[in-house]
Amino acid sequence: MEASEPVLNILERPWARILLSLVLVVVIGSSLAAPISWGAKALATSLEGSALLNNAWLADLHESLGSSPFTRYYDRAILLAAILVLVPLRRWLGGPGGELDCRVGPAPIGGWFSAGHHWLAGFLIAGAALLTLGMLYLGISAFHPRPPSGSSPAWFGHLISALTVGVLEEALFRGLILAIVLRSMRTVPAIFFVSLLFAILHFVHPPEEDLPRTVEWLDGWRMSGVSLQRMLQPNDFLAELCTLFAVGWVLASLRLRSGSIWLPAGVHAGWVFCLKQFSSMARDSAAVDRGEMLPWIGGNLRTGLAPLLFILITWAVVCWWLRLSGEGRKADLAVAKSSTTGKS
DSSP states (O other), X not given: XXXXXXXXXXXTSHHHHHHHHHHHHHHHHHHHHHHHHXXXXXXXXXXXXXXXXXXXXXXXXXXXXXXXXXXXXXXXXXXXXXXXXXXXXXXXXXXXXXXXXXXSOSSOTTOHHHHHHHHHHHXXXXXXXXXXXXXXXXXXTSEEEOOOOSSOOOHHHHHHHHHHHHHHHIIIIIIXXXXXXXXXXXXXXXXXXXXXXXXXXXXXXXOGGGOOSSOOTTHHHHHXXXXXXXXXXXXXXXXXXXXXXXXXXXXXXXXXXXXXXXXXXXXXXXXXXXXXXXXXXXXXXXXXXXXXXXXXXXXXXXXXXXXXXXXXXXXXXXXXXXXXXXXXXXXXXXXXXXXXXXXX
8 A cells, every 4th residue: 555655646646647648549549540540441442443533632542542651541540539539638638727727728819710820821931831841941952853654642631630630739749748747847848848758759650661561450560660769860869859859849938929839830730741742742852861861851851950941931031920919919918917917
């Protein structure tokens, strides 16, 4: 009984419960990856020769289901696991309250119209910054354009994926988790903790060369093991970890400055959309593939010091827009008013 008491005391701490929940996400995601892959492939096979494929959208979906690598289904399984854990996690940790309501509320101070305004501004600014970086990469021949594939453009699927990932991840990390951690930590340590969790969790993504040829029950767990092994490689770990940590810090900062998740959700979606678009339209050069341009340029738009620089530029421009539009001032006034009300 005495030995179990310290464990129970640790689980009373918000950070311990969050870490336990993230472990649960990996466990559930690893278990669901193979069944989701089997289901998608079976659906693609059943649609072969169907009249439904005369619809362009369904035809694109069918092609995506049949040709997507296992890592994509693994990523989707991890995302689904995060959604499944989100509701019980919120009840377990308790929702934000008191002076945190305005700082981490679901909608900006100006309401849901302002939410759309925030999302669009963040999406356009972040997308323009990353697109500029991609053009620079092409200009210095670090990347080369891919030859036309002849298939229909995948930009709509990339947009839906970016929108979904942006909203869900911001709701989880900068919404729920940041709100809870802020109740027991000061602002800077809380942002540091959540940003580090965000960066490490995004390492649960195995490289393409580690794909299994035939998907088996335990392949989801094998992918998780490969991801953990990557974290033990200092060069790859530090090159991508620094950028992901900066992404988490910037998004958390914008979360608190704007008063809602919608501005960072837009920025997040803009980055994801351009990352996917660029990857589908350009391939890295032999020099980049050999790692000769590290630490500045890696194998994609999120690895290396150059993306880190453009992330910081994005943050500066978004903060400038926020100050120019007066939205940040509204959030600051609302926080001050809420704090005064809570003390009275």
